[in-house]
Amino acid sequence: MKESTDKALLRRDSAGLALVLLTSISTIGFVDRIVLNVLVEPIRKDFGLSDTQIALLSGLAFALLNVVLGLVVARLAEKMRRLSLIALGTLLWSLATAWTGMAGSFAHLFAARIAVGVGEAIGLPSSHSTIADFFRPARRATAMSVLMLAPPIGAFVGAAGGSLVAAHFGWRDAFLFAAAPGLVLAVLVHLLLSEPPRGRYDAGDVETVPPIRDVLARFVKVRTITHVVAGSTIASLVGFGVNTFFAALLMRRYGFSLLEAGLANGFVAAVPATISVMMGGIVADRLAPRMPHAHARVPAIALAISPVLFIAALLQSNAWAALALLSVTALFQFSYLGVTYGTVYNLMHPRMRVTSSAITNMIFSLIGGGLGPLVIGAGSDWMAADGFAPGIALAAAMGASSLLYWWAALHYRLAEKTIAADLATARAGFGPAMAVVGGPGH
Numbered sequence: 001m002k003e004s005t006d007k008a009l010l011r012r013d014s015a016g017l018a019l020v021l022l023t024s025i026s027t028i029g030f031v032d033r034i035v036l037n038v039l040v041e042p043i044r045k046d047f048g049l050s051d052t053q054i055a056l057l058s059g060l061a062f063a064l065l066n067v068v069l070g071l072v073v074a075r076l077a078e079k080m081r082r083l084s085l086i087a088l089g090t091l092l093w094s095l096a097t098a099w100t101g102m103a104g105s106f107a108h109l110f111a112a113r114i115a116v117g118v119g120e121a122i123g124l125p126s127s128h129s130t131i132a133d134f135f136r137p138a139r140r141a142t143a144m145s146v147l148m149l150a151p152p153i154g155a156f157v158g159a160a161g162g163s164l165v166a167a168h169f170g171w172r173d174a175f176l177f178a179a180a181p182g183l184v185l186a187v188l189v190h191l192l193l194s195e196p197p198r199g200r201y202d203a204g205d206v207e208t209v210p211p212i213r214d215v216l217a218r219f220v221k222v223r224t225i226t227h228v229v230a231g232s233t234i235a236s237l238v239g240f241g242v243n244t245f246f247a248a249l250l251m252r253r254y255g256f257s258l259l260e261a262g263l264a265n266g267f268v269a270a271v272p273a274t275i276s277v278m279m280g281g282i283v284a285d286r287l288a289p290r291m292p293h294a295h296a297r298v299p300a301i302a303l304a305i306s307p308v309l310f311i312a313a314l315l316q317s318n319a320w321a322a323l324a325l326l327s328v329t330a331l332f333q334f335s336y337l338g339v340t341y342g343t344v345y346n347l348m349h350p351r352m353r354v355t356s357s358a359i360t361n362m363i364f365s366l367i368g369g370g371l372g373p374l375v376i377g378a379g380s381d382w383m384a385a386d387g388f389a390p391g392i393a394l395a396a397a398m399g400a401s402s403l404l405y406w407w408a409a410l411h412y413r414l415a416e417k418t419i420a421a422d423l424a425t426a427r428a429g430f431g432p433a434m435a436v437v438g439g440p441g442h
Helices: 015-038 040-047 051-077 082-100 106-123 125-134 137-147 150-169 171-192 212-221 223-254 258-287 294-314 319-333 336-346 350-385 390-402 404-415 419-427 433-437
Strands: none
Touching (some): 015 040, 015 051, 015 106, 015 223, 040 051, 040 171, 040 223, 051 082, 051 125, 082 106, 082 125, 106 125, 106 350, 125 137, 125 350, 137 258, 137 336, 150 171, 150 258, 212 223, 212 350, 223 319, 223 336, 223 350, 223 404, 223 419, 294 319, 294 336, 294 390, 294 404, 294 419, 350 390, 390 404
16 A cells, blocks of 8 residues: 655545545535526526526536536646645635626526536546545445435535525525535645545556546447446436426425425435435445446446336325435435446546546536436426426426436446456556557457
């Protein structure tokens, strides 16, 4: 094991501290991203926006520069101190979130959301790579599952906290409150955490920085990576779309107030989704010694079950019956998150991990975050224009999109065929840069 030499000031080489701080930062990043969703109705009414415009704010605006800048920053992060980038990105997206609360027009809102995306492009990709270097390969799926608690916890804080602040002070103040914790965390991670050595627990050459073409080639040549990234991207399309309009659905179809919708949204996003994310990684790690394909089988089964439960929930006319079924659905639909990241990082050269994180985030942002809300928003507008009640139109668009979970499950099922051999090859050690992708395709 290599010891960190980055011990300046108060910095500690602590995996536990790293997991707490970086999970907190990722959580606040998700709060700053998701708080817009619970405020859809008051923002829509203030600016006279359609569901399609709301979808553009939630998805495309965030992804516009995020996808390009994220890849550029990732290449820098393969060579420089990752924790400095995390601190800088956290500071920037927090300031951009506060700027969102000062918006006076749709264009201002759009620009502010772009700025949030820029900050996250600088700060978030390095978090996954850093955690991968703090934990041994056998524990990475579990560690990544803890890190991936950020979306459900962030969704709860953003939805419940955002609606609570908005109900008492207005939607603009909700963005100001959401911005504050990131400013504190940016300082803490810079002062308290030391940079872990690259590839500390990986065999072979961990110093050479492979060119980006080798990283891209590995996404294609290693079939397990191809399929788990494809499956998780399709699943994220549904997840981002549903999360954008969940509170709006409760308000339009079931007559919830803003505060009630936010609290309900937060509960469903936090408790069952947190269990789903954690148990996905833990169960896969526990099963892997006797079931080599467990890291593909667990998400495949969970995603195959999800659309059946989700559509059953949307068919309920009683709000509490719908929420109960949606909570059960959430126990399954997010189990792929930690497992996917843990698997990809176990299959990537240590000096490829920030870039691979940026690439996966780019794909998730464009397809999941960019198209997911737009598909549901445009579908809702189309059906509403055709005479359906707003709540029914939105529910139908969400239900139709959930069928994509079956497509996602198919990719994880295909990954079962190659994952054992690919992981065994990676465990044997990474050779020089070109050898990283030099093996046969699977």
